[in-house]
Amino acid sequence: MDDFYRDFILDHYRNPRNQGHLDAPSASAEDLNPLCGDRIRMELDVRDGVIRDVRFSGQGCAISQASASMLTESIKGMRLEDAAKLSKDIVLENVGIGISPTRMKCAMLGLRVLKSAAIGEIAGWPDEE
Amino acid sequence: MDDFYRDFILDHYRNPRNQGHLDAPSASAEDLNPLCGDRIRMELDVRDGVIRDVRFSGQGCAISQASASMLTESIKGMRLEDAAKLSKDIVLENVGIGISPTRMKCAMLGLRVLKSAAIGEIAGWPDEE
Amino acid sequence: MIAFDEQTAQRVIADFPILARPTSRGKRLVYLDSAATSQKPNAVIDALDTYYREYNANIHRGVYEIAARATDEFEAARAKVARFINAQPQEIIWTRNATEAINLVAYSWGAHNLHAGDVILTTEIEHHSNLVPWQVLAERTGATLRFIPVDGRGELILDDIDRLLEGVKLLAITHVSNTLGTITPLERILPKARAAGATILVDGAQGAPHLPVDVRALDVDFYAFSGHKMLAPTGIGVLYGKRALLEAMPPFLAGGDMIRKVGYERTSFNDLPWKFEAGTSNIADAIGFGVAVEYLEALGMDWVRAHERDLLSYAFERLAPLEARGLAIYGPKDPARSSGVISFNFADIHAHDMASILDTEGICIRAGHHCTMPLMDKMGWSATARASFYVYNTAADVDALVEGLEKAARVFKL
């Protein structure tokens, strides 16, 4: 787990990309990981079925915040439909090695919120195990 | 425990002495052993502070019924005051050897009811251990 | 003659360490009180030991290694118990025992769904745990209780069942009578109850240990049972509830773990099943319950049922000669309609005296009202002696019981 905190993770944690709010988001969602208290909000600017812009806000551990920050970079320009279908692999690819099973929920929080915003409903959460 | 069931115990169980009811008891009480369901009622005819007559009724195991039967024989002619102060020894002397601790409650049920009738209140139960 | 699976039985016995321990009088332990609580196999005892020696930790919020293992094993146990009765893990609420499971329904479902004038239908053969909670609830809400009557053989009388079910809001019925062994004809009653619009709770305290149970096939709304009667440790039980029902119910106990977000003034609750599990769970014993159902699954519940049927048949056969000498056997004397319980009285030997005499021979039976006082009153029995069987009993135990009865007859000079 200690090898998880590589420079680029710490960089995303300390200098999150796309942090903040959109003036008029076309979709948004928020959730918290009740067991650790991490909280993330995602706002999307969608035009013609494509994610033109995205902002996230919230607080939490390096894993949840860095994962969310990286995720925002991955999805800009993505079709909303495809975002709704994202699997946890995108997060695992972004963050690389070293997440212990107990922390997987933290890593997936941003994705969970993004998908919630994208599909606009509760169904289809990413498998967190 | 099997050596408890000697002839005189079985005789008191099958031919209980002083069983039945008094026409006009001056004192009476009833109780049950909620865990085994044994139930005993005692009725006393008391004159000048002396127990002139006694009847018991109820149902239950050989231990409770024989103990109660023998107890009624022991207390006829006894001063009510003394009956109220009886300890468990009178029962143990009556029934002799062999009661296991789990059955002590059965043996003491009659005494408990007698004392209840005698002192007319809940205080001063015999120690059942 | 009955064809026992003696080989499996001997292997099973070897798994239960208590059965190898003689009594203080040097007698073999002949344990015939499994309807009260079952003995535990090494696998279950060892699971507790391993938990406390290797990975004891509080669950759900722990980041470190042993906490993660404890959480995984705890939730895996839930999944095992769910599979055992064909439910989903979210539908398995851990409780202390069947009694708490039934009370949970009475408090949470009952307080919100039952109103003055509503009818709760139950039966005359219920254990106090599936009767008193409904009496209390009826008193609190103004609902009324109605009873499916029992006949002299201990079987439910269904002649009037349609009328009895009229307007019933809740049917609370046992799967198996702990006093008589009667298997209630759920397959005849539940579809009618469903059609009548009743919510259905089955007290499975004597069902889950002894019969194959499929809550979906039975189509029950709630099914309550206790681990300690089915090889698991004391202190752990289960309420199965249909997901939609559980979702709609308010929490029962409040506190840690069952919440989502707490403020000083306002609180929102967690998802199923944790919504109903407040405070630190009985982690070790839940894990033990998982091991217990694995043990039963390995034996196969069909084997368990067949084995008990064999034991009952053999017992009825061996006991028959004593009936001429005053032995009265209660309940349906038909192994096909009865689970492994034999309730009896022998001439004028009171049940408690019988239990004491058998105890001197190492034979453990129960005597009394078996927490079914109203049934006893109705039948006119002040107490019965009860021998009950489980996976580790064999023909030798039945033989010991018969010899014990002979001894009792000698002691009482019958």
Next chain:
Amino acid sequence: MIAFDEQTAQRVIADFPILARPTSRGKRLVYLDSAATSQKPNAVIDALDTYYREYNANIHRGVYEIAARATDEFEAARAKVARFINAQPQEIIWTRNATEAINLVAYSWGAHNLHAGDVILTTEIEHHSNLVPWQVLAERTGATLRFIPVDGRGELILDDIDRLLEGVKLLAITHVSNTLGTITPLERILPKARAAGATILVDGAQGAPHLPVDVRALDVDFYAFSGHKMLAPTGIGVLYGKRALLEAMPPFLAGGDMIRKVGYERTSFNDLPWKFEAGTSNIADAIGFGVAVEYLEALGMDWVRAHERDLLSYAFERLAPLEARGLAIYGPKDPARSSGVISFNFADIHAHDMASILDTEGICIRAGHHCTMPLMDKMGWSATARASFYVYNTAADVDALVEGLEKAARVFKL
């Protein structure tokens, strides 16, 4: 310098088998999460083993030998726990945990004594288990909640206590904060609450394990605690209640064992303490709880308290140099006013990341809101890391924690 009783501490460590087991990374287990749940000594684990291998049986109605032994040991355990807090055995109700004990009071006492407009006074530092049941009860009855405020150091502000106590029907207050270690000044609050006519419940989940407790000297009406936080197995807790109060309260759960006489329509209830213990009890774990308090008594609760104070003093001393590098320690930093808990955050390392990094070194701490969300919100902390001590911790564990923090600083390039 702090004078540890190192000899006793080493003897204690040897009693806890889990502490001799290295983690999967080959590290020594440094268990600093006893506020969540404690580890168990051999004596407790062995007591469970002996119960299941030698005398497992259902209690109270059993005539045979092992049932008698089980009953005796079960009730002896109750007497031991009673003595441990200076109560009578009839005043000790077995529950699953502190949470159930508090809910029992909320349901049974609360539903009958609390009415619209009544006031429940509690504090801003409560665990959810001593907050949410009162929120629910307040909502159900129309009562209102009032809070004794907390200051920035995690201590209760008593300036307004007289006004806060005005018209209070129930005071529900923790003995020790599980998040901050704060020992609440019960000796200053309870006499005033008593004078104001309030019924007093103390949440002793973090009190009974760590401080000498005398419920008569404290003059509390109810005291709730959990076995698993004080060396006992999971699944067993206690509600202490003053006898007269318990006598007057209606039962909580209904079912077997808590009744005196049951009819189909009417039922009367058993004597204390069984009136509140429906269904088959958690027999094995209650017996284990008895062994656990014997273990603590043998150590002496004064020793336990002194040992934790020594650990806290030493920890504060060792952690001080890190404060310049961004370590923030919350709660009263005074070992005399605090039980063995240190809550902290280190620079911008989130508590969960801290816990994960420490885990790689075998160090077990808790991270999060510790079931005190409102307190966290008020303090403005999204999460804290918490190290907590118990009888088996030593200076070496504090040293390991400090080294772990140094490692975390390196990982996070502080």
